[in-house]
Amino acid sequence: MSSSEQDQTDKQKYEFRKVIEDLKEYEGSGTQLVTIYIPEDRQISSVVEHVTQEHSEASNIKSKQTRTAVQDALTSIKDRLRYYDVYPPENGMVVFSGAIDTGGGRTDMITKVLESPPQPIESFRYHCDSEFLTEPLAEMLGDKGLFGLIVLDRREANVGWLKGKRVEPVKSASSMVPGKQRKGGQSQARFERLRKEAIDNFYQEVAEMADDLFVEQRHELDGILVGGPSPTKEEFLDGGYLHHEIQDNVLGKFDVSYTDESGLYDLVDNAQEVLGEYEVMQDKTEMEEFFEELHDGDLATYGFGPTRENLIMGAVDRLLISEDMRKDVVTYECPNGHEEREVIDRREATPDHECSRCGEVVEVEDEEEAREDLIDHLMNIAEQRGTETKFISTDFEKGEQLLNAFGGVAGILRYDTGV
Ligand SMILES: [Zn+2]
Incomplete structure (x- = not known):
């Protein structure tokens, strides 16, 4: 994408x-x-x-x-x-x-x-x-992300997608691997060898099935989750069956009781912690970078006014907006032609505004025109300037800080503008 x-x-x-x-x-x-x-x-x-x-x-x-x-x-x-x-x-x-x-x-x-x-x-x-x-x-x-799912034991395997919160089973395979009991007249060694071969063939088949599905979309993929009993999933993962790019994308392996379609749902249930971590991971990285710039660099901006100004100059690389911010911006034009803005709560009635430059008190005539959702306002400017917008969750400390200490708006700059 x-x-x-x-x-x-x-x-x-x-x-x-x-x-x-x-x-x-x-x-x-x-x-x-x-x-x-x-x-x-x-x-x-x-x-x-x-x-x-x-x-x-x-x-x-x-x-x-x-x-x-x-x-x-x-x-x-x-x-x-x-x-x-x-x-x-x-x-x-x-x-x-x-x-x-x-x-x-x-x-x-x-x-x-x-x-x-x-x-x-x-x-x-x-x-x-x-x-x-x-x-x-x-x-x-609610959820971001595209994850590949694989569940397998020695008899059966299913692969599918996790798209946001939705599990989408795609393909299944079953094996001809014989049970542990050998038939009469067969030597133990020969039986073991055939069984191993059958298992190996099945793992290859499962890997092909997964590769077919996942390799093409490897650039959109956020990760792969593998489920099954032990030691099957370990054998499968350690055996190098998967395409290396897919293998590198494996986020974790999880025990699941079933390997039919329902196993895919079990897998997602059991991987909740990893998925939750993953979801805020990208947001965390953005915020870490913002704080680094804030403390030791020149490329951080925050608050509505400065961020907007930087955006208009085309100086913002990434606009960071708190997912939970609910504000409107009101644009006032005083009789002396001064344009000023106020940020207010979404539920708040539109207040009158005293122009900071000439002291005139301005009343809004056309609310529809003067009042706009703050996020829409910033995203529209961002779009025109080729600035990427990132919504930041409040489910971690620095994400919460963005909302409470920085007015819900910040940016990482392309260059220092002095604003
Ligand atoms: Zn004025």
């Missing part, structure tokens, strides 16, 4: 995350918020059919208020589905609709469609509850 594609998905993921956070806050007064997950191969017409069916079943709902709310939501969903052709966009889409509590006994009807999530939606889901169903989407965004 090129770095601009990576930026694109990071940005897209951020957009999704924002929408999910908003949706999570909503609550219906009854079981009246509808969520529909639609896979890309599901015909829109069949979704409409399903919604029509639900609409007529909703007439049985006892509470008049809930009944009306559910039916309104379903009607709104049907209206939205009209904009689509035969199939949903790539990877499918999710539709949210319902009357949400806005306080004081009042409700507000909202309908939102999220198209093309970062991973394909696996199955059709209709969900009606007092909350929107956001977990499956959140899971897609």
Whole structure:
């Protein structure tokens, strides 16, 4: 994946995350918020059919208020589905609709469609509850990474992918390795030799299967996990069966009880610690570099103002943004033509601003225009200047510091600008 594609998905993921956070806050007064997950191969017409069916079943709902709310939501969903052709966009889409509590006994009807999530939606889901169903989407965004999975014993092997949190079994093989019991009339030595040969052949077959799958994508691969009983996985790994580039990518070996498809899931469960470490490892490296520059170098910048200025100059190599930062930036233009900005909390009302240069107090007229999500604001500049954006987790100390001590924004510079 090129770095601009990576930026694109990071940005897209951020957009999704924002929408999910908003949706999570909503609550219906009854079981009246509808969520529909639609896979890309599901015909829109069949979704409409399903919604029509639900609409007529909703007439049985006892509470008049809930009944009306559910039916309104379903009607709104049907209206939205009209904009689509035969199939949903790539990877499918999710539709949210319902009357949400806005306080004081009042409700507000909202309908939102999220198209093309970062991973394909696996199955059709209709969900009606007092909350929107956001977990499956959140899971897609939660984890980074592409890992190759291999589980094997002497009789059976399975290979597959771990994409984010999702396990994807791909291929399996089974062996002709005879049991430990030799048949009558066969010499012990000959039996042992044949058995060893059969095992060797099987390991080769498994390695070929893994190489076929993983070698082509070795540049996107974050690592390989190998599972199985002992000493099978050790024999396999120590025997040099795997392509050397794949072998170098092995992150660890783990005991699993099964080597069928379910073994792949066991493997991921048992590797949680390694995977968790891995996930923040890249973020840790970025932050280490930032702190080194901060203490002993000239290439660190932080805080909204200086980072933005450096970004505009094209001097930022990597923009570091805390994953948990939720801020907006407001742009004020005073009557004397001075442009200034304020960073505020996302939930905060837009304040008036006193111009630092002439003292005029500026009121925002058009909020839509003056107020922008801080991350969007910075990422747009970064994109224009060819700066890579990295989202940094808060699951480790220096990541937390980025959020709390540096305003959630920092950068590693290409050259010292003196800003
Ligand atoms: Zn001014």
